[in-house]
Amino acid sequence: MLPVSEAVAATPLAPRLTHVDRVERETADTVTLHVSAVDTELPPFAPGQFDMLSALGVGEVPISVSGDPDDRVTRQYTIRAVGAVTRALTSLRPGGVMGVRGPYGHPWPVEAAVGADVVVVAGGLGLAPLRPAIHHLLAHRDRYGRISILYGARSPDELLFADEMQRWQSDVDVAVTVDAPSAPGKAIPPWDGRVGVVTTLIPDALFDPHRATALVCGPEVMMRFTARALADQGVTGERVYVSLERSMACGVGLCGHCQLGPFFVCVDGPVLRHGLVGPWLAVREL
Amino acid sequence: MMTSHLLALHPFVADLTSEQIVTLSTCATAVRFAPGALIFREGETADACYLVRAGQVALQLHAPDGPLVVETLTGEHVLGWSWLVPPHRWRFDAVAVDDVDAISLDAGCLRRLLGDDPALHAVVSRQLLAIVSDRLEHTRVRLLDVYGHHHAAGV
Numbered sequence: 451m452l453p454v455s456e457a458v459a460a461t462p463l464a465p466r467l468t469h470v471d472r473v474e475r476e477t478a479d480t481v482t483l484h485v486s487a488v489d490t491e492l493p494p495f496a497p498g499q500f501d502m503l504s505a506l507g508v509g510e511v512p513i514s515v516s517g518d519p520d521d522r523v524t525r526q527y528t529i530r531a532v533g534a535v536t537r538a539l540t541s542l543r544p545g546g547v548m549g550v551r552g553p554y555g556h557p558w559p560v561e562a563a564v565g566a567d568v569v570v571v572a573g574g575l576g577l578a579p580l581r582p583a584i585h586h587l588l589a590h591r592d593r594y595g596r597i598s599i600l601y602g603a604r605s606p607d608e609l610l611f612a613d614e615m616q617r618w619q620s621d622v623d624v625a626v627t628v629d630a631p632s633a634p635g636k637a638i639p640p641w642d643g644r645v646g647v648v649t650t651l652i653p654d655a656l657f658d659p660h661r662a663t664a665l666v667c668g669p670e671v672m673m674r675f676t677a678r679a680l681a682d683q684g685v686t687g688e689r690v691y692v693s694l695e696r697s698m699a700c701g702v703g704l705c706g707h708c709q710l711g712p713f714f715v716c717v718d719g720p721v722l723r724h725g726l727v728g729p730w731l732a733v734r735e736l
Numbered sequence: 737m738m739t740s741h742l743l744a745l746h747p748f749v750a751d752l753t754s755e756q757i758v759t760l761s762t763c764a765t766a767v768r769f770a771p772g773a774l775i776f777r778e779g780e781t782a783d784a785c786y787l788v789r790a791g792q793v794a795l796q797l798h799a800p801d802g803p804l805v806v807e808t809l810t811g812e813h814v815l816g817w818s819w820l821v822p823p824h825r826w827r828f829d830a831v832a833v834d835d836v837d838a839i840s841l842d843a844g845c846l847r848r849l850l851g852d853d854p855a856l857h858a859v860v861s862r863q864l865l866a867i868v869s870d871r872l873e874h875t876r877v878r879l880l881d882v883y884g885h886h887h888a889a890g891v
Contacts, residue, residue: 574883604883629878631805642833645794645805647874654811669882675873 463702465504465549466492470542471524477608480530480575481540482516485548492525492550497560497582498693498721501552502701503527505538512698513539514579514720515553519586525550528578528610554701556721558583559691563663567595569655569685571676573602573648573668577610579693579720580667588621595662597622598655602648602672605630606641625651648672649679659684666724667693670731677724687725694719694727710736742766743839746787748814751859759856763845769832775815776826782818784840791836795828807874808833817864819843 472484486492495501495515504510511533517526531540542548560583568587572580587597599618603609605628618624627644644651648668664685666676673692680690696708696715703717711730713719719727730736740761743749749757767786769775775786775793792810796803806828809815815838818826824843850857 602883604881608883627808629881629883632801641805643808644792644810645808647877649877650810650874671877671880671882675877 463551463700465502465510465551466490468492468525468548468550470544470546470548472544473542476528476610477530479532479540480528480610482526482528482578483539483542483548484517484524484526485550486524487550488547491522493553494522495519495525495553495582496557497586498558498579499553499555500579500701500720501525501527501550501554502698503529503535503539504549504551505535505542506547506549508538509535510549510699511535511539512554512701512716514693516578516581517585519582520589528575528581530575552701554716556717556719558665558693558721559663560586564590564593565595567657567662568597569652569657569662569664569680570597570599571648571652571664571666571668571680572600573672573676574604574608575610576666576668576672576693577601580665581611583665584618588618591621595658596656598657599624600648600651600655601626602651602668603628605633605636606639606643607636623656625655627651647675649675652676652679652683657685662689664690666690670694673724674728674731677728687728688723690724691721692724692727693721743787746789746839747812748787748863751863752856756853756856756859759849759853760841760846763842763849765840765842767838767840769836769838771832771834773832773836775830775832775836778826778829780826782816782824782826783843784816785819785843785846786815786830787839787841788813788815789837789839791838792833793836794831794833796831797828803829803831807871814864814867817868819846820861820864 467488468485470483470485474482476482497519500512500514502510503513513527513529516528529536529540531537570580587594599622615624627646627648631641631645632638662685664680666673677690694715698716699705699707701716703714708715740758743761743764744757792808793815794805795807796805
């Protein structure tokens with residue numbers, strides 16, 4: 451019998467086994483898993499790429515890496531329990547085992563943005579795929595102009611990485627808003643910050659619209675309105691990048707599950723220029 | 737009355753002629769609100785239109801458990817259009833979150849000017865309609881609850 455590492459090399463679609471080292475609860479239904487490979491290091495990833503995670507005996511799901519791309523030992527995934535596979539993954543405890551294959555897909559254009567202002571716009575769980583890009587921007591702060599992180603969430607108790615965001619504020623501009631500061635019958639931490647949709651943060655953000663690169667991730671409706679609000683400020687779709695989510699099976703452009711017009715989101719995305727993919731997002735039934 | 741120069745800096749009057757801005761300035765007063773100050777109260781007469789120059793304002797409704805913040809407005813914006821629509825009563829409370837600098841346009845004076853000058857009325861109404869349209873869009877998007885579970889792929 452082949453050792454696991456050789457078996458993986460022989461069959462590139464086979465997942466590597468990983469241990470869960472730590473589980474951080476982010477919100478009531480969302481956790482961040484810190485995992486490391488059982489027998490070998492996981493291959494490095496670029497900000498914005500995703501892995502196919504397998505809950506053993508349940509199924510496989512694409513999840514963007516949410517940790518620091520410079521961390522070569524531990525991989526982080528921020529996962530919300532919304533279906534059978536993600537429920538199984540979010541139920542894992544330290545010592546639990548899961549499968550990982552990847553990384554896959556096109557990353558955020560952090561190199562192409564060097565020298566320019568960067569606007570990061572995240573909605574809800576969309577902050578997770580952007581977090582590696584934020585780590586990268588902060589680690590190379592002197593290579594970029596102004597950096598603005600604009601984050602919108604449903605309510606204060608659904609804000610991700612709140613402590614970390616406080617630390618980001620010392621190096622970059624951070625603005626946060628929630629849709630609902632309170633909810634009947636729900637204990638929500640007191641909120642004295644902004645209330646409204648994330649696009650309302652854009653006019654106040656400091657960036658040169660003619661040179662800025664925008665990285666946007668969140669629900670598709672939110673990204674559509676964000677691209678429009680950025681365009682109102684003068685940021686064209688050629689410099690607005692979105693990370694798309696589509697049903698995926700293979701992750702490598704073979705099965706066609708994630709096809710969007712001429713694109714396979716798994717290999718052409720998940721990060722795509724809005725100027726390129728925007729018209730396809732407007733096509734109904736796709 | 738304040739100088740038309742200060743009024744001319746606000747984006748709300750960008751489409752007005754210099755003469756119209758001078759005319760409008762006869763209704764204008766510079767005002768400042770400290771953090772926590774009540775700018776207007778639900779149900780009271782809508783006696784002004786505020787062109788906010790800086791600062792954050794919370795629009796809120798009173799409820800038994802305390803105020804419910806409906807939306808916060810920041811930067812240069814227009815606060816209040818109830819002065820234009822009968823019965824001219826505020827629909828919400830407006831509270832200064834931080835230091836708020838604004839230009840207060842007296843509602844009676846403003847309505848009189850708009851009644852006398854159909855061209856001014858058209859420009860101001862178009863500007864207000866754009867703002868109402870934006871806020872309606874924001875509200876509709878929030879009603880969609882796009883961050884909610886029912887929008888998540890169930891894998």
